[in-house]
Amino acid sequence: MASNDEPGQVRSLKDAVRLSPENVPLRQALGDALLAHGLATQAVAEFKTALGMAKDNAGLKFGLARAFYADGKASHALVVLEDLVKSPDAPARAFVLHARILAGIGEVEQAVREYQRGVAKDRSVADAEFAQRLGIRAVPEAEDDRPPFPTEDDGNEVVDGRLRQSWEGADDSQTAEIERPKITFADVGGMDALKEEIRLKIIYPLTHAEMFKAYGKSIGGGILMYGPPGCGKTHLARATAGEVKAGFIAVGIHDVLDMWIGNSERNLHSLFEQARRNAPCVLFFDEVDALGASRADMKTSAGRHLINQFLSELDGVKASNEGVLILGATNAPWHLDSAFRRPGRFDRILFVPPPDASARAAVLRLQLKGKPQEDPDYDAVAKKCDGFSGADLKAVVDITIENKLRDAMKSGTPTPIRTKDLLAAAATQKATTREWFATAKNYALYSNQGGTYDDILKYLKL
Numbered sequence: 352m353a354s355n356d357e358p359g360q361v362r363s364l365k366d367a368v369r370l371s372p373e374n375v376p377l378r379q380a381l382g383d384a385l386l387a388h389g390l391a392t393q394a395v396a397e398f399k400t401a402l403g404m405a406k407d408n409a410g411l412k413f414g415l416a417r418a419f420y421a422d423g424k425a426s427h428a429l430v431v432l433e434d435l436v437k438s439p440d441a442p443a444r445a446f447v448l449h450a451r452i453l454a455g456i457g458e459v460e461q462a463v464r465e466y467q468r469g470v471a472k473d474r475s476v477a478d479a480e481f482a483q484r485l486g487i488r489a490v491p492e493a494e495d496d497r498p499p500f501p502t503e504d505d506g507n508e509v510v511d512g513r514l515r516q517s518w519e520g521a522d523d524s525q526t527a528e529i530e531r532p533k534i535t536f537a538d539v540g541g542m543d544a545l546k547e548e549i550r551l552k553i554i555y556p557l558t559h560a561e562m563f564k565a566y567g568k569s570i571g572g573g574i575l576m577y578g579p580p581g582c583g584k585t586h587l588a589r590a591t592a593g594e595v596k597a598g599f600i601a602v603g604i605h606d607v608l609d610m611w612i613g614n615s616e617r618n619l620h621s622l623f624e625q626a627r628r629n630a631p632c633v634l635f636f637d638e639v640d641a642l643g644a645s646r647a648d649m650k651t652s653a654g655r656h657l658i659n660q661f662l663s664e665l666d667g668v669k670a671s672n673e674g675v676l677i678l679g680a681t682n683a684p685w686h687l688d689s690a691f692r693r694p695g696r697f698d699r700i701l702f703v704p705p706p707d708a709s710a711r712a713a714v715l716r717l718q719l720k721g722k723p724q725e726d727p728d729y730d731a732v733a734k735k736c737d738g739f740s741g742a743d744l745k746a747v748v749d750i751t752i753e754n755k756l757r758d759a760m761k762s763g764t765p766t767p768i769r770t771k772d773l774l775a776a777a778a779t780q781k782a783t784t785r786e787w788f789a790t791a792k793n794y795a796l797y798s799n800q801g802g803t804y805d806d807i808l809k810y811l812k813l
Contacts (some may be wrong), residue, residue, distance in 0.1 A: 352651060357390075360384050361381070361384050361388055361390070362381055364377070364381040366498065367381075368381055373404065375408065379398075379401055379408075381397050382411075382414045382418065385418075391418050391421035391422035394421070395415065395419060395424075396416075398414045398415035398418055401414075402415060406495040409435060409442065409445075412431055412435045412445075413432075413435060413441070413442050413444065414423060414430040414443065416435065416448060417432055419431065420451075429449075429453075430446060431451075432448060432449040432452065436449055442473075443469045443472040443473035443475075443476045444463045444469065444476050445471040446468045446469025446472065446476075447470075447481075449465045449469075450462040450543045451481065453465060454484070459485065459486075462485060463485050463486070464717050466485060471641075473544040493505065498610065527601070527602065527625065528605060529598040529629055530598070530601070531596075531599070532589045534586075534589060535590055536590050538717065539583065539586060539587055539590045540583075540711075540713030540715075541707065541709060541710020541713050541714065542703070543581065545576075548574070548699060548701055549587070549591055550617075552699050553574065553676045554591070554595055557597070557674075558595065563611050573665060573677035573678070573699070574679070574697065574700075574701060575678075575679045575684065575692070575699070576588070576678065576679065576680045576701050577683075577684040577700065577701070577703065577706075578682070578705075579783070579788065579791075580784075580787065581627040581740035581741055581743060581783060581784075582706070582740045582741055583706075583741045584703050585601075585635070585637060585680060586741070588601075588635040588678045591633055591676070591678065592635075595631060595676075597631040598626075598631070598632040599635065600622065600625065600633070600634050600635065601635050601637065602622055602637065603637055604634060604638055604642060606618065607619050607622070607642055607657075608641075608657075609746065615660075616656060617773065619660055622634065623664040623672075624670070627671070627672065627674045630673065630674030630675055631674045631675075631676065632674065632676065633676045633677075633678060634675055634676070635678045635680070636677070636678070637680050638681060638682075639680065639687065639691075640681040640682075640684065640687045642657065642658075642661060658690075662690055662696065663696075664694045665691070666695060666696070668748055677697075682787065685794045685798060702804075702810070704806075705745075705784045706739075708730070708733045708734060708737075708742075709733070711736050711739060712729040712730050712732070714744045714745075715727075715744055715747075715773070718744065718745055718770065723765065723766075723767040723768060724767050724768040725767040725768065727768060727769060727770045728806065731770060732774060735774060735777045735778070736777050736780075737780035737782070739782050739784070740786055740787065743780055743784075744780055750779060750780070751770075751772050751773050751776040753766070754772065754775070754776065755768060788811065791804070791807050792811060792813070794807075795808050795811070795813070796813070
């Protein structure tokens with residue numbers, strides 16, 4: 352039933368569809384109207400229903416892709432479009448939307464090809480601003496006898512998404528903020544075994560340099576931390592830099608990935624060079640699987656080039672990594688290319704599990720430090736938070752404080768945090784790590800070549 356809050360056009364079309372539910376063109380019109388009025392989620396449902404009646408309808412497939420894209424589900428739209436653009440009936444706009452999504456994930460070469468296919472099919476879909484971003488020079492309408500796209504002989508600095516000038520030897524333009532963390536391992540609750548591994552691999556080579564040099568052991572190397580989200584991988588990396596008073600560069604995927612071909616590799620090289628110039632320095636890659644996904648899964652060469660560059664930088668092929676301490680964190684190590692796990696790269700792979708009972712109590716103590724409290728029983732609260740990540744525990748503390756503030760506003764008198772307050776907040780929360788372990792369990796049981804995921808099996812007691 353149509354809502355009175357909806358635009359008149361949408362209400363009318365919904366009423367018409369209710370009277371004629373098998374009318375596919377009517378449902379398509381309703382989907383288009385929903386999209387036009389910003390009701391993308393409803394549009395997705397409408398196009399799915401219509402496709403159930405006419406599964407090969409190219410217009411409906413494009414409508415569904417548009418609806419997914421408008422609803423913030425670009426990956427869903429990409430799946431639909433990859434199938435649609437193979438059809439001779441695919442509308443020209445489908446190729447342009449396909450190009451937009453590909454450009455958004457860094458697949459510029461393929462984006463250029465798809466954009467060109469769309470414009471070749473119907474020139475009215477050309478988008479000058481988007482074409483400029485792709486490095487495609489627009490051609491004036493009057494020059495119909497010329498090809499609509501530039502060639503290598505046009506003299507442009509950018510041709511079809513490729514920079515004319517190679518980045519090798521160019522100035523390092525990508526720089527990141529170098530932090531000087533104040534936190535140390537004392538500020539990290541629990542994780543004693545992990546801390547000792549990091550001390551042996553990263554901290555001791557710096558603090559006992561002569562001893563390590565006597566054995567011919569270089570200062571540097573990589574550690575890959577994996578585990579459920581929110582369990583303190585980033586916090587531990589920052590504390591590692593604080594332990595040795597080293598610089599800390601946090602690298603996210605957006606610091607590296609660039610839509611221009613070759614620029615992602617250049618950005619990565621620049622970040623490594625910055626770390627080398629500021630050694631000792633901890634170079635921390637968050638979500639490293641996004642930069643180092645398995646090359647076997649890639650359809651285009653752009654991603655493979657970036658991975659090869661990453662491996663080259665880790666190996667120190669053209670510059671020494673002495674004093675550069677490389678930490679990576681991922682929630683999905685099974686998506687990381689196996690080449691990253693070879694000796695000399697991320698040759699220590701550490702499982703970061705949810706904190707155990709004593710670590711949970713330590714995390715709660717740190718979270719409540721300096722806050723008004725009345726001798727809470729941290730061990731009792733920790734016992735009720737089995738499987739909670741550090742982020743989950745922080746949520747328990749935040750909810751507790753919000754509840755105390757709410758009570759204080761009503762009574763006019765603030766009261767300290769007690770055990771019962773923490774227990775009440777903990778009862779409203781669920782461990783967010785369970786979903787991760789459901790996936791990890793399958794990989795640990797069935798894709799555990801070399802025993803990489805034995806720690807997961809041990810944690811799950813399998």
